[in-house]
Amino acid sequence: MGDPGSVGDPGLVVGEDGLARPVWASVDPMLRDYYDTEWGMPVRDEQGLFERLSLEAFQSGLSWATILRKRPAFRTAFDGFDPEAVARYDERDVERLMADAGIVRNRAKVLATIRNAGATLALREDPDGDLARFVWSFRPADTPRPRTYADVPTTSAESVALSKALKRKGFAFVGPTTMYALMEAVGIVDTHLLGSHRRGTSGVWPA
The missing domain is CATH 1.10.340.30 (Hypothetical protein; domain 2)
Structure with a gap:
């Protein structure tokens, strides 16, 4: 990913793609993909x-x-x-x-x-x-x-x-x-950090 830069929040880093993610999702590709596509999205079945x-x-x-x-x-x-x-x-x-x-x-x-x-x-x-x-x-x-x-x-x-x-x-x-x-x-609460590119993306809660 290169050397991620801070976005002013100690809990977030910006990746090469310009997207702000929490530290735990900023390095490991598996965790990054999980964070970007799945974590916090509504599961209703x-x-x-x-x-x-x-x-x-x-x-x-x-x-x-x-x-x-x-x-x-x-x-x-x-x-x-x-x-x-x-x-x-x-x-x-x-x-x-x-x-x-x-x-x-x-x-x-x-x-x-x-x-x-x-x-x-x-x-x-x-x-x-x-x-x-x-x-x-x-x-x-x-x-x-x-x-x-x-x-x-x-x-x-x-x-x-x-x-x-x-x-x-x-x-x-x-x-x-x-x-x-x-x-x-499963999206019942949104605990994405403010400033994360995923904040408010579930459709359940506003950013």
């Missing part, structure tokens, strides 16, 4: 939300780059995160997943993903709607406007409420911090 929720759970305690590099293997291992398929997994599938070096082999997280698939199917009968509509119902009235990473929250009243509501519905590994990361990733 059940399977897409189930995949993001599952990957956020697996990310707990690890870097997002690790999960992103393994995402193709995760998709293969978990039948494209089809909740109907995953909900049918039995002990043989658990052992298959635990032997798969392409994914994060954490038994508690594997079991939580299977459990969450069943909870996702159960939500289809819920008056509050399927997983996507349920999660999006916790969209706040406003979104942060961070200038630096110190300004970016890690939880919110809405992520705490979403965490509690999902736990009541039978979901696991859905703590408030994990749920806030999910809300950022």
